[in-house]
Amino acid sequence: MSRGLSWFLLLAALFGFLALCVLLFIPMLLESSIFRPELERWVSRGVGRSVSIQGLVKVSLVPQIRISLSGLRIPASQGFPERDLVRIDSLQLEAPLSHVLRNGLKPRFISLQGLHLVMERDREKGFGWPETPGKGKKRDGSDASQLERPAPLRLPTPLLGLLSEVAIQISEADLICVDRSNQRQGRITGMSLSIGGNPSDGPQWIRAQGDIQGHPFTLQGSLQASPLAGAAGKLLLIELAAKVGGRLEGSLKGQIRSLGPSTEADLQVRVEPFSWQPLLMAVGYDPKGSFMERWQQVSFQGNLMLSPGSFQVQQAELRADDSLIRFSMAAGKGSRPGLMLNLETEELDLNSLFQASVGSKQRKRNPRAGGLKPNEHTKAPAGPKLQSVALFPLSGSAMIHRVLLKSQTFEDLQVSYRFEEGVLELQEIRVKLEGGELWGSGSVNFHGPKPYVHFDLRTMEVQVGPVLQRLAGTFFLEGRMGSHWDLEGPWEGDLDQAALTWKGQADILLKDGGINGVDLSKVSRSLGLAGDKKENQKARTPFSSLVAHLGLEDGTLKVSKASMQNKDLRILAAGRADLLEKSLDFRLEPELGSRQEGQEGAVLVVPLWVEGSFSHPKIHPDLAGIRKKGEGKLHLSIPSTKELKEVFRNFLKGR
Template identity: 20%
Template sequence: MKKILLSIGGLVLLVIAVLLVAPLFISLEDYKPEIAAKAKEATGRDLEIGGKISLSLFPTVAIEVNDVALANYEQGQNKDMVTLEQMALELQVMPLLSSEVVIDRFVLVKPIINLEIDKTGKPNWELEGTQAPANETATTENSESSDGGSGAGLSGLSLGDVRIENGELHFIDLASGAKEDIEALNLEISLEALNEPLSLDGRLDWKAETINLKADVANLESLMNGGSTALEASVNSSPVNFSFNGTAQQASAFALAGALDLDVPSVKGLTDWVGAPIERQSEETFGPLSVKGQLDLNGSVVAFDDVSLAFDALTAQGALKIDSSGSVPNIVAALSTGVLDITPYLPPETSGGQDASSESTSDGGGAVQNAGADQGWSDEAIDFSGLKSVNADLALKSEGVKIRKITIGVSELGILLQGGKLTADLKQLALYDGQARGKVVLDSSKATPTTAINFDLSGVQAEPLLSDSADFEKLLGTLSSKANLTTQGASQKAMVSNLNGTGDFIFQDGAVKGVNIPGLIRNVSLDALQNSFDEAQSTDFAELSGTYTIQQGVVNNQDLSMIAPLFRLSGKGTVPMPPKTLDYRLEPKLVGDLEGQGGDSGAKGLAVPLLITGSWSDPKVAPDLAGALTDQLKDPSALIEGVTSGEGGVKLPLGDGDDAGGVEEVIEKPKEALQKLFGN
């Protein structure tokens, strides 16, 4: 036995001696041509080893190769696809005897990888070496499947000093023009065993910014075999910071579940950095972005719960789910927000009011004119394709919305988008002391897009609404209105020309600023007409109402009615929207009736009609004296009865401005009344 042990010991010593001495007598330089030939056979590319090759077999298997280059394909922009300044690999010998791989050291120094796609779309990483025989492929697959999992064959893997130093990755696509460069890539990996924690720490330079990467995987073996493991990962850089803390699983699909924290100091800076710059209207926009929540990713489905989002001065909370497994992404979200001020994100307003070229003037005959010209409706096709690129079901609640000067209170909106059909259901909207509800349905799935709109306003204060939304400050009162409208077309012009529908409105306890209607009735001379339209004038009323129909873009109103003590106003006409014109007749009427709301809108009296014609920007207002005489003289007794209230005297409102409705003079003789009304 002693001799046997001595013999075995001597053999072991001899093997060790051979492993130590053999590399001293074997010149690996002689094998370079053979190594290059094998590489050519496997890849179809030339392999060049310009530096020294060293080999050590004991106490560890260590190999070092210097100055390696793998050629690019013939049409490549770069000579080589891969170059490597040095590769050093060191394995422990004894674990290899028990099918374990313990890597003490694996270092790649300055690897440079050039990835290219030529103009025909062919990538250079598709190698053209000799393919393995089918039976060999099958044998390999069978051996992999027999392991019972992708991690089974690597169960004895252990990584020590594994590093990439100063690596570079360059990508260019000649077909699309895309180009990316990653430089200063440094990566360190530590793994004592597959069932032990894996640590990854690295950094790289991309687009002149340094990005730091870090990841810790609790059990890589579990992840590789379809189980779950704890995962912490982070990305830190000046433009964006990201962190995740949760679990990961690689089963039928890759899955993540855990806390997500995204911080972007400047969205504008981020988009500029990635090469997709956005234009902003204000320095206050597209600034900080913060997203925090619970992430649940399972393959193509991403869900966020308990989301807290802050973007500039906007905030939101709720839940969001995105499913990209279909032909288009599907988004389901329920979000509540604070006050949303979207004004900073809108393009600048055109100059408000009228400029020097559009000031109101008189034609010298009492008609009010406007020198400006109306801009025509655009016939440029509206791109609705974005409505077909995503499906969505959104429930949005907001404490308020600000759009330029418009201030909206608490609101609730439901948005459903399916196959290019958008339904926006305004369930609640607090609007200037009143409420609004409505629905918009835009169907772009058809050859010709269609739109249906209905809304219901109640108790809305007209003056601030019209002032903030249209810079119109002439009408006061409490507004209630309904409308049901439909249209079709793919351009602004087509949609206006095809507009149809019905609606109604009523203003209560209001006033018309800038006009003295009793003054018009009292004196219809052309000078008086001009003077009655003045910013200092106003006319109070108890009620202003009407209904309208729209056919092919032409608004038709036949029952405009204003009721006020001592006068009435009626109107009828059309507003053709496609050409932006007016054809309207107003009929102010002096009556002997002090009633306001609830008064008889058809009370008899002396009417002084006004014709409003022309374009929207250049309307002409002129008295219809011929029409007035014709209508009134049909029944003189009724005229006298109407303006005297049966009391034998005519009551005339003689004041201006706020005093216009007061009865300041009673003229006993109808003749004198008519002379006073129509001038001397």
């Protein structure tokens, strides 16, 4: 019995001595400079980058495992704006021995002090760490030394488990985002982050604070993890609230599901009304000159859904001042990656989006209309590319219940579109307009020095009078319009300038209308004597139909093949209107008289010249052009001899 006890005590002492040696030897081995290269290789394999440890390494195994590292560096590639991608002054990892025996080398506590983290945003390649230059040649023969797509950050443990199972303490951290395409950097400085609590008993709390480009921010909330019912995964409930610069307040609430290597999220985001212009300036975007410049208060709420290879926003509402925009969007990474965006809003004031029109004296006529050949409007005209083109295809639809443009209200505007490779295709445009409808298609080409637009539009049953009154300030013409317009030209943000630089053509049919301000039948019968102004203001030329072909080029509207008809009068017309000088030059050929049924008859053609300005047109007869058409009796009520003498006397006096 005594011998057995002796052996037991001896073995216990031996194991105790060996354990003590291990507890002393392992820390000494890890802390020695001999083991430093192996430790650096082990850490480098974990994060996928070359890591150097330039400071001290301290390891202790009792009362719990604790590893302290200082002076960690992940150097950046040569030519990168920052010297280091990651720099950590002090890193400390802690875990109870029992936890390590059950879960492997997964810490329960992480502390980082003096963290300096740099990521890269590339307009074409994405967001992440800039790829380390390779060596030699790729399979396709290209130089592998060129920078590749930014690589994602690799962590030694899944992010979901890191957030839900590990207490984290970060202090004095600087986060930098580099965009080499426009030489811009975004910075979060002086950040501190704390995630802690007792995950086995309840949620972990999370707190953070820092400074974004001079704007202080705070973040607080909770995280709670639980096993995913019916699957070998994990469910993380998240609830966060944030404040930025005293202007922005928002919240995020939802759940994140982890199923093996994939992660899905369903989140509700809400941003309270805030003044966002200072924040846009802080992140490097200047809203000056864009429609967003006029937005003072902005708020947002919506549901975000994320899964591998896709991103969705559902039931989203963006409120800008008094404007409410409802939208949904989806993005994917399939064989043809793209973004789908559907919008709906009650009202859009286009007057606020266009530049103020300059006076006619300041506007210049384009020396040539330019333009593209038919069916070539989607090709890029010569010229430098605009920098602001989409990174990936964009498609969707828009529904705007009221559109305001120069006091004109368009109702229920519907647009389906696609934007790809710098060309916006308006696949369908449909809008209610003054009792009728306008529909068609178009395109906007953003290549070249200015956007180039093309529209193919049609109208049906549109009351043209109110449209002209609101858009052009005149009510000289009325009727129900059916038309087909084909227009193209550069867009400079000014509707008046577009009339001078665009080219195109149109076919118009007006029914049951009239020309206000003049009685062409009376003018023709009096050989140009129109009467006084009061009579002219009340005068009207009714017609049952008016047909015309219009051509627009270099600021001149040419009218050909125009005819107007009613039961007593038929008028043929041709001429031009100078949109820059706002002047008229037309020749009208009214046909007076009619052929009686069953009888031969003739009509009298009385040509009229219409000249002068849009606001004060002058009408006078072409006496030499008066002629008779047809044979037989002329059924025409003409002025008496006394009236004719008075007409010629007034005409010779220039009245």
